[in-house]
Structure formats: C-alpha cells, structure tokens
Amino acid sequence: MADLNFRKKRKRQAKRKQSVKKERDLKFAARKPGLKFQQEKSHSETKNTGAIVNWILQIVTVCVVAFVLVWFFGQRVSNAGDSMKPALKNGDVVMVNRLVYNASRPKRGDVVAFKPNGNENAHYFIKRIVGLPGETIQIQDGLVYINNKAVKEHIHAKNIKDSGVAAEPLTLGDGEYFVIGDNHAGSDDSRMADIGNVKRREIYGKVWFVTSLGSDFGFVKR
Known part of the structure; x- marks a missing residue:
C-alpha cells in the first residue's frame, strides 16, 4: 500500500x-x-x-x-524688326506673360505680342498700347491726342509724321486697342489700315522681360 x-x-x-x-x-x-x-x-x-x-x-x-x-510667364517670342527700338532690337527674345490679362486689363504703355487680325500663320507683332477701349484717338502735329487731349505719359513714340488712319478722330470699340511701335517711322501698326485696331482676343500676352544677353537684357520699360 x-x-x-x-x-x-x-x-x-x-x-x-x-x-x-x-x-x-x-x-x-x-x-x-x-x-x-x-x-x-x-x-x-x-x-x-x-x-x-x-x-x-x-x-x-x-x-x-x-x-x-x-x-503663363515664360512663353518665348522673338522680336522681328526694329519697330520697337530702343526698347527692343531685331532678334531680341522676350518672355510673354499670358496670365496677367486674365486678372487685369491691358494698360496704356504695355508692350504686347499679338497676331494682326488673328492670323495664326503670321509672326507675332510686338507693339506698345497707346489707345484703350472707348477712347477717341487722333494723331496731329506729331502728338497723340486722346479724347481731344494731347497725351505723352506712357507713349514713347514722338514727333509722329505718318498719322495713317488716325489722321482723323478714331473711336475704339469695346475690347479694341490702338498700338504703335516706339520707332514709329519703321513700324507697321494700328495706323495702317491692314492692321488697324487690335482686339483683346488677338493679344497673346504682355511682353515683360528680354532674355537676350546685351544692353536690352532685363525688364521691359513701360
């Protein structure tokens, strides 16, 4: 047990x-x-x-x-001709701001790139805005008159000899701009009937910077 x-x-x-x-x-x-x-x-x-x-x-x-x-800010366009001397020379490559006019309207003195009459096959023209929508413009005695008043501010063309279509008062319609090259003697611009007033939809953008190395390099003066 x-x-x-x-x-x-x-x-x-x-x-x-x-x-x-x-x-x-x-x-x-x-x-x-x-x-x-x-x-x-x-x-x-x-x-x-x-x-x-x-x-x-x-x-x-x-x-x-x-x-x-x-x-929107860096589209490159080449300037053809000397119509914008001394601001721009022939062959200068510039930057075009395509966005700015979505937020604001083009101003007098702005340098813009556009294609005349919306012709997509034409090269870009580069000119300075002189007349704004609704204004009456006339070129007399070498001066630009806007609404019967001589204007010099932001207008670089002086002693204009060829008044073209602006020899008589010309009223701009809604969304129309009158442009002239700074070197007016060698410029085809709104004074010529085949170019005429530039419509807002034809404006590609604002020319704001010259990328070509040299004396023109930098911001475009207004």
Whole structure:
C-alpha cells in the first residue's frame, strides 16, 4: 500500500514538473526578441513608404508649378524688326506673360505680342498700347491726342509724321486697342489700315522681360 501511494506521489510530482516546464517555455517564447524585431521592422517600412510618397508628391508639385510658370510667364517670342527700338532690337527674345490679362486689363504703355487680325500663320507683332477701349484717338502735329487731349505719359513714340488712319478722330470699340511701335517711322501698326485696331482676343500676352544677353537684357520699360 505504501508503495502504491509513493508511486502516485511520484506521478503527481512529475506532472507538476512538466507543467512548470511548459509555463517556462511559453514565457521564454513570448520574450523572444524576434517578435519585437518584426514589429520594429514593420514600423520602419511604413515610415519609409510614407517618406517615399511624400517625396513623390513634392516632385509632382514642383513639376506642376514649373509647368504653370513656364506656360503663363515664360512663353518665348522673338522680336522681328526694329519697330520697337530702343526698347527692343531685331532678334531680341522676350518672355510673354499670358496670365496677367486674365486678372487685369491691358494698360496704356504695355508692350504686347499679338497676331494682326488673328492670323495664326503670321509672326507675332510686338507693339506698345497707346489707345484703350472707348477712347477717341487722333494723331496731329506729331502728338497723340486722346479724347481731344494731347497725351505723352506712357507713349514713347514722338514727333509722329505718318498719322495713317488716325489722321482723323478714331473711336475704339469695346475690347479694341490702338498700338504703335516706339520707332514709329519703321513700324507697321494700328495706323495702317491692314492692321488697324487690335482686339483683346488677338493679344497673346504682355511682353515683360528680354532674355537676350546685351544692353536690352532685363525688364521691359513701360
């Protein structure tokens, strides 16, 4: 009998030892550094992915902004002829702002690029705005008269000998502009019947900067 009890006791002790060993093995497995390493690795991968996405978004944003700036502010047009001397010379490459007139109206003294009568096959003309919509313009005694008053401010053409169609009072319609080259003696502009008044839709944009290296390099004077 005593031997039987001893055997049962030995079995119970063996089961307790096995149970304790299993608990220790489970705790040890839970404390394995591999799990923590995998969590840290997953967090690091997420962080790197976010940085890459942010980097791509920045590049896309820069490209879009650059495209907009070039398209609206950096269109290049070559000046043909000397009709705008001394402001511009033949062959000068200028930058044209296409956006400015979406926010404001062309002003007297602005230098603009346009295609006469909207002819897409013609090269761009570059002239200075003298008359604005609704104004009555006349060239008399070498001076530009606007609404019967001689105007000199923002008008660079002086001592004009050929008045052309402006020899008589000429009233500009809505959205029409009268342009003259600074070098009026060698300029084909609104004084000529085949060019006439320039309509707003024909104006490509405002000429604002000369990119050609030399004395003309820089902002175009108004």
